[in-house]
Amino acid sequence: MTLPEVQNAILDRKICILIPTYNNGKTLKRVIDGVLDYTQNIIVINDGSTDSTAQILAGYPQITTISLPENKGKGNGLKTGFRKAKELGYNYAVTIDSDGQHYPDDIPVFVQALLAEKEDVLLIGNRNMSQDGIPKKSSFGNRFSNFWFWFETGIKLEDTQSGYRLYPLHKIPKKYYTPKFEFEIEIIVRTAWRHIPVKNVPVKVLYDPAERVSHFRPFKDFTRISILNTILVFITLFYIIPRNFINDFRKKSFKRFLKEDVLESDGSNRTKAFSIALGVFIGLSPFWGFHTLLVISLAVLFKLNKVLAFVASNVSLPPFIPFLIAGSLFLGAPFVHGESNILNQELNFDLVKNNLLQYVIGSLIMATTMSAASGIGVYLFLNKLNPDSK
Structure with missing residues (x-):
């Protein structure tokens, strides 16, 4: 797709770009500038940052900024952004992390994939987790997440942990129960349970230890994710599978x-x-x-x-x-x-x-x-x- 075609599709389909951020002052400006090449439909959620984030955002009066008084987690920031996006009349939201690992020039990949679908779809960026520089714990965590997502939904994906996604705002659940990193697992599983297709699209990824700031806490967050998956598996076995079976039989x-x-x-x-x-x-x-x-x-x-x-x-x-x-x-x-x-x-x-x-x-x-x-x-x-x- 040419740049004008991408820009027109973003306007026609009412797509916005959500950027949740917390103390990513080193990379935030580069991410916003990259997104501005495609659209000004940008919503940044400043999740209680204490670095230079507020000063950086002050230099972008053309975008929508939501500043939260204290840090409450990525999931809470995304929920806030989704609500604002729907208030502004958007139908879709592309979420991109502010730590610099995602390339804004992959936005056309999501737009083109959306245009190719005949129905609403949730798209997740598929990163090359085998490339040099990817932490081994990230590769293991992704395989772990992929398995449980398949178990809970029957959908096989190669990457379920990427934060680079396109959400159909009017098809995702309205209420959520998790506030932090595990939110991104909850939302894709519960959206799949609503019979919305969830698919991967190929994207690039950059892991630069010199500038990337990760707020993932291995023990605490992995424990929270494990507890969430335990609950989701229980719901899958005792509600979702019987429900789907009965519904299919009735139809x-x-x-x-x-x-x-x-x-x-x-x-x-x-x-x-x-x-x-x-x-x-x-x-x-x-x-x-x-x-x-x-x-x-x-x-x-x-x-x-x-x-x-x-x-x-x-x-x-x-x-x-x-x-x-x-x-x-x-x-x-x-x-x-x-x-x-x-x-x-x-x-x-x-x-x-x-x-x-x-x-x-x-x-x-x-x-x-x-x-x-x-x-x-x-x-x-x-x-x-x-x-x-x-």
């Missing part, structure tokens, strides 16, 4: 759901069969209360079909529980000593508690047997329907 007839989401879902017939076998095994296992967590975690670990595994694990729905308990106690009876006759006893959880070893052994026998039978049966069935799928 389609049973025949269409079976065809599109089961028979033609990703993976070979063998993978689908193993997924169902895993779900049946976990569903019949004695790990009550942890079935969903186990089946999704293992499906991710072994790269199986999470939807099929989750559906199959529901073999332990409440109506079937009395039969599962009775069957497990019956199968476990030959392996324990003492009274094991369950036919003359009331079938309840006290019976399970009093015959726990018998129940555990029997449930594992049942889980293993039914898992193998269901896996083989499903594989033969799918192979008959789709013999070309291997």
Whole structure:
């Protein structure tokens, strides 16, 4: 795109540039001057800086400046900027860090990628984390973040930690719960949960130890990020996955759901069969209360079909529980000593508690047997329907 085309697209699409800053006086002017080559739609959030930031910003009367009285974290600064951007009528915001690691001349990359999309999208700059000068802790942190983002959303990205992003302001959540660096994880996960595409675009990156000031506190911030990911994983397993499954089922007839989401879902017939076998095994296992967590975690670990595994694990729905308990106690009876006759006893959880070893052994026998039978049966069935799928 030519410079005039980029500038016109920024005006037409109502795009602004957000620059959160905290004590980056060495690089702030260079960043602002670079952005001004493309637009004056700039909002700088001075997050309680105590260096020369205020004096630098005073030299740019043509841009919007928000000065916060004290430093409250990058997440709080971005939230403040988003609110101001929407007040000013912008539809999109490109966020660029003020520490000099991002190149303003990559703004056209975001603009062009936005124009190529038919729907709103959240774009994240994909940095080359293998280049010389990139701290090893940054590369590890990015891989760590990429994995959990994929686990929580099903979207595979190469870079989820870059602060160089384009946000669709009217599609991101309105309320947030984190104020600091972890905010940038919360917002992309929760936006993806709203079925907004999240994609990478290639950008350059500069790490200059002589002028770059990082405010990331390895222990404190990594701990906060880990706690956030724990919460997001819990929500994913117990709300997002069941919600999406139910919504997909409601939108389609049973025949269409079976065809599109089961028979033609990703993976070979063998993978689908193993997924169902895993779900049946976990569903019949004695790990009550942890079935969903186990089946999704293992499906991710072994790269199986999470939807099929989750559906199959529901073999332990409440109506079937009395039969599962009775069957497990019956199968476990030959392996324990003492009274094991369950036919003359009331079938309840006290019976399970009093015959726990018998129940555990029997449930594992049942889980293993039914898992193998269901896996083989499903594989033969799918192979008959789709013999070309291997």
